[in-house]
Every structure is written in structure tokens, then in C-alpha cells.
Amino acid sequence: MKMIRAIVRPEKEDDVVLALEGAGFPAMTKAHVFGRGKQKGLQVGPVHYDLLSKVLLLLVVNDDDVPKVMGVITDNSKTGFIGDGKIFVSEVEDAYTIRTGEGL
Amino acid sequence: MKEIMAIIRQSMMKETLAALSEIGIDSVTVHSVNGRGRQGGNIMESVDPEMKANVESVSKIYKYPTPSSMAGLSKLTKPVFWIPKNLLTIVVSEVPVKKVIETIANVNRSGRFGDGKVFTLPINDAVRIRTGETGDAAII
Numbered sequence: 001m002k003m004i005r006a007i008v009r010p011e012k013e014d015d016v017v018l019a020l021e022g023a024g025f026p027a028m029t030k031a032h033v034f035g036r037g038k039q040k041g042l043q044v045g046p047v048h049y050d051l052l053s054k055v056l057l058l059l060v061v062n063d064d065d066v067p068k069v070m071g072v073i074t075d076n077s078k079t080g081f082i083g084d085g086k087i088f089v090s091e092v093e094d095a096y097t098i099r100t101g102e103g104l
Numbered sequence: 105m106k107e108i109m110a111i112i113r114q115s116m117m118k119e120t121l122a123a124l125s126e127i128g129i130d131s132v133t134v135h136s137v138n139g140r141g142r143q144g145g146n147i148m149e150s151v152d153p154e155m156k157a158n159v160e161s162v163s164k165i166y167k168y169p170t171p172s173s174m175a176g177l178s179k180l181t182k183p184v185f186w187i188p189k190n191l192l193t194i195v196v197s198e199v200p201v202k203k204v205i206e207t208i209a210n211v212n213r214s215g216r217f218g219d220g221k222v223f224t225l226p227i228n229d230a231v232r233i234r235t236g237e238t239g240d241a242a243i244i
Contacts, residue, residue: 003223003225021144026140026141026142026143026144026145027139027140027141027142027144028139028140029111029137029138029139029189029191030137030138030139030186031135031136031137031138031191058137058139060221060223090225091225091226092223092224092225093106093224093225093226094205094222094223094224095221095222095223096205096209096221096222096223097219097221098112098208098209098212098213098219098220098221098222099213099214099215099216099217099218099219099220101209101213
């Protein structure tokens with residue numbers, strides 16, 4: 001099992017979520033976060049934005065589904081400009097459903 | 105060292121924290137997040153204003169199709185796409201992982217959809233910033 005953490009543009013959130021739902025991955029967690037990348041924020045004229053608003057999507061999927069999910073996320077969050085976001089994949093050892101007690 | 109990520113109902117925070125401190129876990133990070141599970145959210149039937157106290161009992165969960173795909177089909181139902189949840193992250197080294205998961209699960213189990221999930225992830229290292237200790241010493 002793998003945990004996928006995707007940091008995407010807030011305006012692209014709906015596209016990504018609907019596409020994931022269509023691909024069969026309706027279960028996810030989202031959080032509104034602030035962050036910056038290699039460019040250290042954004043310079044618009046005299047104004048410097050240190051941290052930019054992003055949406056963090058968190059999914060746990062089977063190993064086989066990882067490329068598919070990553071493809072769906074990249075296809076739908078890509079604009080080609082700086083600030084499109086990142087996807088991180090990490091190992092999950094165990095998942096446990098509280099309601100049924102499955103997986104322990 | 106293991107990281108335990110638990111997604112639980114916001115209303116169960118107090119009970120969960122109390123149960124965790126009983127087994128010796130006092131350090132917890134809490135995020136307020138929105139989430140949904142395999143059901144893709146929830147459908148809330150529109151309620152007679154006089155029945156406000158009873159909202160829980162008339163909220164229905166359909167298995168398939170997902171609520172979002174049914175959005176707008178009926179005037180009587182309204183989809184709830186994102187359900188507010190709390191995400192707890194706990195890094196443990198001496199308390200057994202299984203005990204922590206069982207404690208969280210026993211407190212939060214109501215038998216209805218939306219009780220939450222618990223994930224365990226490996227953690228390579230930890231540092232206590234104040235003293236510079238690393239490894240297990242940083243989290244004990």
C-alpha cells in the first residue's frame with residue numbers, strides 16, 4: 001500500500017477530485033495548506049508572496065494503482081506554469097478500518 | 105519507530121485523547137481536514153425545519169452510485185461531498201503500535217460509515233529540536 005500526497009493548485013482541486021472519482025478513487029482526505037517551492041514564493045511587481053495557498057490531497061491506494069492515480073492527478077492539475085505542485089509517494093505498512101475492525 | 109495516522113470524527117477528539125493518554129501517549133499532532141471514504145461523501149435529505157433535532161437519523165448513505173454522481177437529481181436530497189474530520193499523527197517507539205491502534209479503534213467504533221481509518225507508516229529518524237537528541241530518545 002502506498003500513500004500519495006499531492007499538492008495541487010486550489011483552482012484545480014475540483015478537476016482533480018472529479019477525475020479521481022471517475023477513475024474509481026472516491027476516498028481521499030484534503031487539507032488547505034500554505035507552501036512554497038524552489039522559487040521561494042511569488043514576486044508580483046513590488047509585492048512578494050512568501051507562502052502560496054495550495055490544496056493537499058491525501059490518498060492511500062494499492063501498489064498497482066499508484067501509476068494510474070499519479071497519471072490522473074498530473075493530467076488534471078497541469079497548467080505548465082510554475083506552481084503546479086508536487087506528488088509524493090510513501091510506503092504504508094498497514095491500513096485499518098475502524099468501523100469493521102478490518103486489517104488488524 | 106512508526107508513525108500512526110488516524111482519521112477520526114471531530115466529535116470524538118476528547119474521548120480519543122483521553123484514551124490515548126491512559127496508555128501513555130500524550131504527544132499528538134492534530135490536523136483539521138476534510139475527507140470522504142469509499143461512499144464518496146454523504147447524502148443529507150432535506151429536512152422539515154421542525155425536525156432539526158433529528159437530522160442525524162434522516163441522513164442516508166447510498167452505496168452506489170456515489171453522492172456526487174447523484175448531485176442535482178433530486179430536490180429533496182443534497183450531497184455532502186466533504187465531511188470534516190480530524191487527522192491525528194502520532195509517532196511511537198516504545199508503546200506497541202497494535203495497542204495504540206486498538207485503543208483508537210475501540211473508542212471510535214460506532215458501526216456506522218465514517219468511523220475513520222488508521223494507517224501506519226515507517227519513520228526513519230526523529231530529532232528533538234530543543235536538545236538535538238535523535239532516534240528513540242527524541243520521542244520518549
